[in-house]
Amino acid sequence: MPGFKLPCSVLVVIHTAALDVLLIERAQQPGFWQSVTGSLDAAGESLRDAARREVFEETGIAVGSAQVPEAALRDWALRNVYEIYPVWRHRYAPGVWKNVESVYALQVPTGTPVRLSPREHRASRWLPWADAAAACFSASNAEAIRQLPRRAAGVR
DSSP states (O other), X not given: OXXXXXXXXXXXXXXXXXXXXXXXXXXXXXXXXXXXXEEOSSTTOOHHXXXXXXXXXXXXXXXXXXXXXXXXXXXXXXXXXXXXXXXXXXXXXXXXXXXXXXXXXEEOOTTOOOOOOTTTEEEEEEXXXXXXXXXXXXHHHHHHHHHHHHHHTTOO
């Protein structure tokens, strides 16, 4: 639908091997810390492509590069369905009030540089996973981060 966001998005928890998690602060909502998120650009875009694109747009981290190989991006096969906040529903077609969010994780080397898109985010920080979960404004984002230790260990 031209002009409207698709109610299908990705959440990418970016972390190091030590389980430090990257959080970024929204430019338009100071104090709202989150992982990388974003909607599909078009109906034909795959979730994996959307995750890769959103990571690059929001952080400058290139999945598939020598520093961050493609295999570092993992689909957790976790889908969250949630009500779109009323303040943001105008971005979607009339009658759309739910979004389906697909969760991914991306392990990056410690010290990976982050280049924010100033239009979208104003600050970034790396936190231990438990602190990152506590800092998130989104319940689904916080829950995904709380799952990081067991999922990183290969336990679903």
